[in-house]
Amino acid sequence: MARPAVKRRGMEAAAISLFATRGLAGTTIKDIATQAGVTEGALYRHYAGKNEMAWQLYCREVQAFTSQMEPILARSGATLAERLTEGVKFIYQYYRKQPDSLVFVLLTRQSFPSQYLTDAGIDPDGMIVGFLRSEMTGGAITKADATLLMALVRGAVLEPIYMHRYGKLKTHPTKLAGQVAAACLRILGIDE
Amino acid sequence: MARPAVKRRGMEAAAISLFATRGLAGTTIKDIATQAGVTEGALYRHYAGKNEMAWQLYCREVQAFTSQMEPILARSGATLAERLTEGVKFIYQYYRKQPDSLVFVLLTRQSFPSQYLTDAGIDPDGMIVGFLRSEMTGGAITKADATLLMALVRGAVLEPIYMHRYGKLKTHPTKLAGQVAAACLRILGIDE
Amino acid sequence: MARPAVKRRGMEAAAISLFATRGLAGTTIKDIATQAGVTEGALYRHYAGKNEMAWQLYCREVQAFTSQMEPILARSGATLAERLTEGVKFIYQYYRKQPDSLVFVLLTRQSFPSQYLTDAGIDPDGMIVGFLRSEMTGGAITKADATLLMALVRGAVLEPIYMHRYGKLKTHPTKLAGQVAAACLRILGIDE
Amino acid sequence: MARPAVKRRGMEAAAISLFATRGLAGTTIKDIATQAGVTEGALYRHYAGKNEMAWQLYCREVQAFTSQMEPILARSGATLAERLTEGVKFIYQYYRKQPDSLVFVLLTRQSFPSQYLTDAGIDPDGMIVGFLRSEMTGGAITKADATLLMALVRGAVLEPIYMHRYGKLKTHPTKLAGQVAAACLRILGIDE
């Protein structure tokens, strides 16, 4: 089992890249096959269809991201400020290493019926909300609408990625992680 | 020329609504025509094609929004905190009155080559950056990377709209404007 | 009734020009209207439709041409050679003055069911055949298949027009009428 | 790869037949597909589109014809009269065996920008002109405008084909080749 499914990997990478750039509806099977250097029919050896493929890739990528993010936010023996800062750093490094993957996940959220996601137990936002609630219970954050706080933090952290992706922000987010983390702490009302 | 363009308006409203919901690539001419109660060919009397229509509507909607937003941020005789708070309120009321229009503008930014927008002189983000820079010069905000600050504020303000649109945030943003504005002030390092 | 139907004339001229250049099927109502500077609906004030218009114009133009050609070939007191030479000259001058009209007539012959033409009594080829037959009876031309002779002469006379129209023949046919007429006489076996 | 392209051939034959009968603009993709017994999309596996298909078929058919015609006109050890007679016979037999192909080539010349043809190096008329010029140099034909002579001969030879195709000439051209060849010799001023 030296290098099996090498073409499959190519197709998946091509799909993620194109989905991240053109969106799900804007990407065709032919686009994916061409970029991967295979023919159109090859895709159906591995997936039942385009939407099925996108959905599976979406689940996989979200979980890969979430499963790495979760322990960072929950690390024991670290202050909230430290964990939050590391979380932001992690996201931006993830974006540096796998920009298409991260943007794919961000852009694709409105492409599937919301029922899909809850059924699949995929909910990175919920993870953040849970994290914030537990910190409120612990007294580190003043009690407030956790979903709103999540939205504020999420927006502040991810928007620089869009701005960089689309050329408005010249500095790479990895270099701005400290400032962004500080802003998040202020959003949450934490004195550093 | 009694009541011209009544069907045209219907087509435009239908298009904006569908573009906001399904995206540009996910919306068909037939969708638009059906929802507007006309036939497909009618669209071509007013627009050269689907993409052309989307682009023109995008320009129009962005400008309608921006031209109302600008004086709010520039109002003389008001503190920065006041103006920013009013700006957030304006955005959320805009979203209440014309949710499709606002979401259309937000979602559509990545659908056109970025060259298009700069060529057309359409740049609401640039407006925000300019606003922040002038406040830095005036000393109201500590000097920093204005583009980054814009991204942070933009993300924090708009993400609640997505969250509400997609059902995660139950409270309507109009009721949260005060909290969001306060968070923005903290992001910018302003003591209220 | 000073200058009525000025727009009608413009539409007819535009139609003939476009039919001659792009063919009947390759020309649209919008093409005609645009080139004539009117709107599409205006055409239906004068004609029942595109094909109807083409057919009427075709009949009109063929008859205008044929009615002028006939007396030239039948002129009494002139030798066959003289009449044939004048006929060729006439055709080429016609092409100089109204190139679109002539080419329209030439190209359009296969666009209508052949039944149409015989029903309408339009048959310039038949005129030539009749002319040749009467000359055979008169002894000026050796008896032969008159239709074949007509085809040979017709081809030899008209092909230079195509060649000039499409750029292969640089000299204008009017300057070549003498040579072409001489060739026609040789085709018919007449010693000048 | 047992019997590939069998459907492709069918599509090409159908296209040539229809183009020859209704012209390029008058033939639809559906016409071609229906006559070939395939669906419309099948065409796009082999050609980029209708016009592209027509252009490629046109080039192919012209070349197939020209490459067979050329050696006939250049055969050594044969008089000019012999070679010309054989050329006419060849054309008419070609028309008998592949009437659609020949008519397609004749009718389609005005459907493409003339630039196309010269760029593609396709020029059967040029071949005739070259042939005539070399015979002039050799003294077999009196010096004259070679392009004009080509037009005269071309018209005389091909017009009978149109006349037969459209029903005016009842005798099949193959039976008239001798008379037509004789007429061509007279056009060129050659005593048999």
Added chain:
DNA sequence: CATGAATGAGCCTTCATTCAT
């Protein structure tokens, strides 16, 4: 007479998908 918006059918093309090889 003329306009211009609108129609409905049809055209060229693309798409996701299937299947024999």
Added chain:
DNA sequence: GATGAATGAAGGCTCATTCAT
């Protein structure tokens, strides 16, 4: 596993024609 021809259903767009103004 992979190919590439083929399909059938849309998709975007155009066309000849109609009609209220």
